[in-house]
Amino acid sequence: MQILIILLITLSSNVQAYTLNNNFGASFKDNEVSVSVDASSSCANVGMTPYELEELIVPAIVNFWNRVPTSSLRLKSTSFTGPYANITTGRLCAPTDTPCITSGDRIIAPVNDIVISCNDFAANFEGPTVLAVTIPNKFSGKSITGAVILINNRDQTPFATLSKKDKIGVIAHEIGHAIGLGHTNDKAALMYYRIVDQRKALGEDDMMGVSYLYPMKLDGFGLLGGCGTIISNDGTAAKDVPFWQMAATLGLFIAILEMLKLLKRSKTSSST
Amino acid sequence: MIASLGMLRNLFIVVFFTYFCESALAVPNSSDRSSSRIKQVYFNLGTHTQFYNAIQNDGSGGLRKIEWKPVIGAGIGIPMTTNFIFLPEFNWVLPQTHEGSKIFSNLFMFRGDISHRPFGWLRLRLGTSLMWANQQGRGGSAQMNNGNGSSTFYYPDENKSSLNNTLDFGIEAMFEKFAFRLQTYTYSFFVKEQKQLSYSLFLTYYWKK
Numbered sequence: 001m002q003i004l005i006i007l008l009i010t011l012s013s014n015v016q017a018y019t020l021n022n023n024f025g026a027s028f029k030d031n032e033v034s035v036s037v038d039a040s041s042s043c044a045n046v047g048m049t050p051y052e053l054e055e056l057i058v059p060a061i062v063n064f065w066n067r068v069p070t071s072s073l074r075l076k077s078t079s080f081t082g083p084y085a086n087i088t089t090g091r092l093c094a095p096t097d098t099p100c101i102t103s104g105d106r107i108i109a110p111v112n113d114i115v116i117s118c119n120d121f122a123a124n125f126e127g128p129t130v131l132a133v134t135i136p137n138k139f140s141g142k143s144i145t146g147a148v149i150l151i152n153n154r155d156q157t158p159f160a161t162l163s164k165k166d167k168i169g170v171i172a173h174e175i176g177h178a179i180g181l182g183h184t185n186d187k188a189a190l191m192y193y194r195i196v197d198q199r200k201a202l203g204e205d206d207m208m209g210v211s212y213l214y215p216m217k218l219d220g221f222g223l224l225g226g227c228g229t230i231i232s233n234d235g236t237a238a239k240d241v242p243f244w245q246m247a248a249t250l251g252l253f254i255a256i257l258e259m260l261k262l263l264k265r266s267k268t269s270s271s272t
Numbered sequence: 273m274i275a276s277l278g279m280l281r282n283l284f285i286v287v288f289f290t291y292f293c294e295s296a297l298a299v300p301n302s303s304d305r306s307s308s309r310i311k312q313v314y315f316n317l318g319t320h321t322q323f324y325n326a327i328q329n330d331g332s333g334g335l336r337k338i339e340w341k342p343v344i345g346a347g348i349g350i351p352m353t354t355n356f357i358f359l360p361e362f363n364w365v366l367p368q369t370h371e372g373s374k375i376f377s378n379l380f381m382f383r384g385d386i387s388h389r390p391f392g393w394l395r396l397r398l399g400t401s402l403m404w405a406n407q408q409g410r411g412g413s414a415q416m417n418n419g420n421g422s423s424t425f426y427y428p429d430e431n432k433s434s435l436n437n438t439l440d441f442g443i444e445a446m447f448e449k450f451a452f453r454l455q456t457y458t459y460s461f462f463v464k465e466q467k468q469l470s471y472s473l474f475l476t477y478y479w480k481k
Contacts, residue, residue, distance in 0.1 A: 017371035019414060019425035062465060067326065069459035069466045070405050070434040127420035182425030183416045185371075187331040193417040198333025201326055208370075208377065212407050216434040222460030222467070260390030 018191060018209030019182035026136065027180045027213040029143040031072045034113035035061060035175060040083030043118035045153045047160045053116065053151070054079055056164070060172035064190060065179070068207050069222070073179065073214035075114075084108055087117045092124050092135050092150055110138070110146040114178045116171065118153035125152045131159045131170050131195075134177035147178035162195075169199040181209045311357070311480070312349025314451075318474035319343060320365045320379070323459075326468050342366045343472055345381070352386070359385040359397065363472070374412055374427040380404040381457075385442065397442035401457055406433045436460075444476070451476040 020026075037054045046053075054077070061075040090107045093100035100106060105121075124133055131152055138146030149171070152159050162170065169190070176191050184191045189203030202210075218224060320343045327336040347361025365379035385399030409428025416425050442455040453474040460466035 015368060015370050017374045017427060019416065019427055021425060023413065023426040025409075025426075025428055025430060066465055067468070069436055069463075069468050070403075125419075130419040133419075183418060183423075185416065188328045190328075192331075193419075196331035198331070199328070200333045201328045201335060203328045204322075204336075205370075207323070207327065208375070208407060211405065211434050212409070212428050212432050215432050216436055218435045219437060219460060221437045221439060222463035256396075264390060 016184055016186035016189070016205055018184050018189070018205040018212075020180055020209070020213070021136070021177055021182040022180070024142050025180070025213065026139060026142050026144050028073075028113075029140070029145070031214055032074050032076065033179065034078040034081075035075055035178075036078045036081040036113065036115055038082040038084055038087045038115050038117035039080040040088060041117040042088055043151065043153055045120065045155055045157050045160060046118055046151055048118075050080070050118075053118070056168050056171050057116065059168045060175060063168070064172040064202050064206075065175060065210060068202065068210050069219065070207065070211040070216050071214045072216045072219075073210055075175065075179075078113075081110065081113075081115060082117075084110060084115060084117070087115070087148070087150075088119055088153070089121055090119075091121050092119070092133060092148055093137060094135055095137055095139055107137075107148055107150075110148070112145055114147045114149065114175065116149040116151065116174075119150035120153045120155075122154060124150055125154060128154075128156065129158055131157075131162070132174050134174040136178055136180065144178075144180060149174040149178055165199065166195055169195060172199075176206065176209075179210065180213045181206070184209075309350050310348050311351050312347075312359075312478060313480040314347050314349070314361075314476050314478045316343070316345035316347070316361070316363060316453075316474045316476050318453075318472050320363075320470065320472045322379070322470045323468045324471060341368065341379075343474075345474075347383075349387075355388055357387045357389075359387050359399070361385070371414075371427070374410050376408040376410075378404075378406040378408075380406070383440065385440065387442075387444075389446075393446050395442075395444040395446060395451070397440070397444065397453075397455070399440045399442070401438045401440055403436040403438055403457065403459070404433055405436070406431070438470075446478075449478050451478065 035057050037050050041050045043050060043053055057077045061077060065073060065075050085108045086105050087107050090105040091100055091103060093106045132150060134147060134149045136144040136147040173190055181191050183193045184205040186192060186203055186205050187196055189205040191206055320341045321339045325335045325337060329336045343363050343365045345361055345363030347359050350358045352358045361383045363381040368377045382402040383399060385397040387395050387397045389395045408431045411429030412427045413424050415422050436459055438457040438459050439461045440455065440457050442453055444451050444453040453476055455472045455474060457470045459468045
C-alpha cells in the first residue's frame, strides 16, 4: 500500500499553466458580462456584415467560456452597442500607454463589458498576420470595467480567409483576453497563441484560468450559480434539463433497486 | 410557465432530499444495533477524470476521456435501515504542479452516499459531493509568443477556490476485502449548458467490513 501511495505521488504530473494578462489578477467585478458588437462596425475587408460578426459571438460564448461549472462567469451576447468614438479607425491603447492615451484618435473604451469591432488602424496590428487584438482598457482598482476586441480589417486581412469555425475560435480566444487571461504554451488550450487544426472545447489551462479569475462559490447543483440568460448554439434561450428527465432518472434508480430486491427475494424463497 | 417549471424543479429537490434524509435518519432495525454505529471503514486509491469529454486534449480536436490524476481517500459506513447504508467519505485528488511550480492545484471531495446492496458483490451508491477545487498561484511572469512578437504574461499569485455541489452515482463490485468502483459526479446538474460529468475509478480496501 505504501509503495502504491509513493508511486501515485511520484506520478502526479506536472503540466502547463495558464497566465493572466496583467500582474494584479484583474477580472470583471460582476460575474455577468455582456459581449456586443459596435453598432458602427464596418467589416468590409473581413468580408462580413456586422450582423454576421455578431452571430459569431454566441457560439464563442456558449461553446467555450460558459461551459465551465467551476467558474461563476456568465457571458451573454447583447447584439449591438455604441457607436463608440474612433472604434473602427482609431488606435487601441493600454491603460498605461500615456503617449497613446493622449493621442486624439484613441478608442474610447466602453463604460462596461466587452465590445467587438472591426478596425483598420495599422499600428493596432503588429504585422500582417495578426488576426485580432484585445485590451481590457478600463479599470476600477483591480477590476476590469471595459474591454475592446478589434478584428483586423486592414487590406488583405488574414481573418477574411478563416473558416467560420476558426473565426469563432479567434473571437473566443480574444474574449479570453478581455476577461483577464493571457497566453499559455499548451497547444490544447484556447489561449494558445496560434489557431490549432481543430478547436472543439476549452483546454484544461483555460478552465483553470477562468475558474481562478471567477471562482464559483457554492452553486447548489447549478441553481445558485450564474443568473444570466442562458443561450444555446442557435442563439435562443436554452432550456434547463426538463423536470421529467430528472424525475424519470430518480424513478428509474428506485425502480431498479426495487426490482433487484424482488429478484433477490424470489431467489431466496425458491431456494428454501 | 417558467415560474411553474421552477416550482416543479424546487419540488423535485425537496422530494429528492427528503428521500435522502428519510433513508439516512431512519431507525435501524434490531439487527443493525450495536455499540458502534460505524460498521465499515475503507480506504480509496484511484484516478480521477475531470469533465469527461469536455476538455480539449490536443491541437487536433481530441477530447479527454480519461486522465491520470491520483486520488486517495477514506470513508466509513453507517447502517441506516435494513437496506441502506450511509457512507460519508473524503477524497483528495493529489496536487498537480503547473509549469514547474507556478501553480499548485488540489481537488478535495467531501462526499456522502446512500448505498444499497442488491447482491453481495454489488453496491449502488447515490449521493452528493462538495467539490473544493483549490489553486495556489506562486506569481512570476513569462515571455510568450503573441502575434508576430512576444509579450509578458503573468502567473497568478493568490490562493483561490471554487466550490461546487455535485450529484453522484456510483457502482461498486465487491470482492472479499477489496472493491472496484466507478464513481461519477455531475456538476451543475440543473443547468444544461454547464452540466459536466467527472468520474473516478477506485480500488477500495475495506479494513472493517
